[in-house]
Amino acid sequence: MPKIIKDLNVVEDSWQVWRDTETLPATGDYIVPLSLWQAHKEELLALGNIAVFLASDQSPKLLGTDVQSFTLIAVDFPKFADGRGFSYGRELREQHGFTGELRAIGDFMRDQLYFLKRCGFNSFALQSDELDEALASFHDFSDAYQPSIDQALPIFRRR
């Protein structure tokens, strides 16, 4: 089973990312594209555990009230330099009240883990052979100026 980082630990993971937007996967735990979900909700739910991922040009607003029906939502990073997903993470947590597993998938890198975590992500399908080493990057900084998901108050309210 492939390994991911979840809640600051390296764990085995059964979710598979299904990128095909036309055809449905077989039974199993799949993270599917938003458009596939929207077109085939009932059929997908019959297959097993289903989660959805947002492409980098898909705002969480597109999920509508479905947000609360998922235990896992993923955000895809097609390129690590595409930082839209950082805003999507915060929006899911802060504006849509999503409390389930928020996973980064795609081409993000180890050196973004600290910021991703601050933006509300708690699981990371990091493409790396050195997941254990990568855990160190969550601790690049011990505190921050800005409020975000992991720290509700800016430093100026705590100084």
Add this chain to the structure above:
Amino acid sequence: MYAYDQFDRQLVSQRVAQFRDQTQRYLAGKISDEQFLPLRLQNGLYIQRLAPMLRIAVPYGTLNAEQLRKLASITRKYDKGYAHISTRQNVQLNWPKLEEVPDILQELAEVEMHAVQTSGNCIRNVTADQFSGVAADEVEDARAYCEIIRQWSTFHPEFAFLPRKFKIAVCGSESDRAAVMVHDIGLQIVKDAAGNTAFKVIVGGGLGRTPVIGSVIHEALEPKHLLTYLEAILRVYNQLGRRDNKFKARIKILVRAMGAEVFKADVEKEWAHIKDGALSLTDKEISRAQSFFQPPAYESLPQQDMQALALEDADFARWLQHNTHAHKVSGYRIVTLALKTTGVAPGDVTAEQLEVIADLGERYGFGEIRSTHQQNIVLPDVRQQDLLALWKELVELEVASPVVGTLNDIICCPGGDFCSLANAKSIPIAEAIQRRFEDLDYVYDLGEIELNISGCMNACGHHHIGNIGILGVDKKGQEFYQVSLGGSQGLDASIGKILGPSFAQDEVPNVIEKVLETFVSLRQPEERFLDTFRRVGIDPFKERAYA
């Protein structure tokens, strides 16, 4: 100036450790070139034509003597004994070694300096009027708000991978010396009818290959909302800014495509979620920030008669007129040190000069030194009675060229001599122009003229807003120069109009001379170049230049 507490110090030192680790992993082949690129850029490190370039942050252009001495020592130890003041008030080293950069950053941290977010697609070093806190025409000191913005933007988790770089400038005086109309966000401090401080918020200005004057989206934002409003703007931009074409990725393109009204409506929608949340500024925080920028212990001094002072010496008189500015405190004057010696790249300053300037800052002031976006250095608090003595020392130091605000106060990017982006050299153009117009009486007769040179359309030399702008272009592998006229910074900012086909390098001084002759023949008494240009338009200049 702002002094770090334990929290700020810890953060900067953790940043040094982070980058040291990233550099080691890169050198060990564990981080690809592509992945290392944004990491090094967000620590100010470019890979240039000849060597890496390290851009050190000078938040809103404020430095102290100890920092200047540290910079001098770093340039000796790790570089070639000189530094360069950039057009964003930062300090650049042109010859550091990649593997030594973490050590440089560590030394900088000792004096509360860093290179954080001086490059890359993130919120850059916030800039301000270099006369903040001392200008006679000041509405309110911008620096406390700059520091508040600096802290908010430093390691902002959401905005480190924006579509493109993002620059914020704050101006607190009536005349704009921070170019707020041509920044991604410009903030102009204003007072409402009741005398309360507010910010006029301008978005979507910019230079580069598509110069745009920004749009006002808020006339009077209350200070407590400053950060939540900025965060809302950035959040909209981060999600909607174009990422498919780096030349169309700046916020100016988004604002123009959406229309300022629609953009504003999106910002307000986003703002509604966070408006009175934890990021709202408290009175306590604003007072805390302001406490670092209280006026120093000025003496009670009479205002001196500047004209009488000028009788001391003709050269001194010229310097006094051009290189000093009115101070808001009686008996004091603001002094600009011109880093514009002919034959030296504009903005370059040697380690020896930095050390002497540090001493001068202490002896003729309160140890504070400013860098300017015109690539000069400012001593903000000089007693008028000391001006003559200071001038003599500055002459000795070769930073007293009495050219501030004139044709020879050229703004110039490093250009093709250093920069790998450049299409053409810019420093030799600056030098050729300075040599052509060595006759200072002629230069003074011309009055206030800004001449800005960029070696490519990234426009680091701000050529679009120069009264005379020169842009290096590549024409079939040859370096050519396009001339534009009528640009200006300030609240009535305008983008220069292109004169016509570009010129070969050796033609440039002649063309500038023709432009100036045209101006002299058409100007009305006491008219500035910009005013004449706005009155007569580009045609007379064009006819003469291409005759």
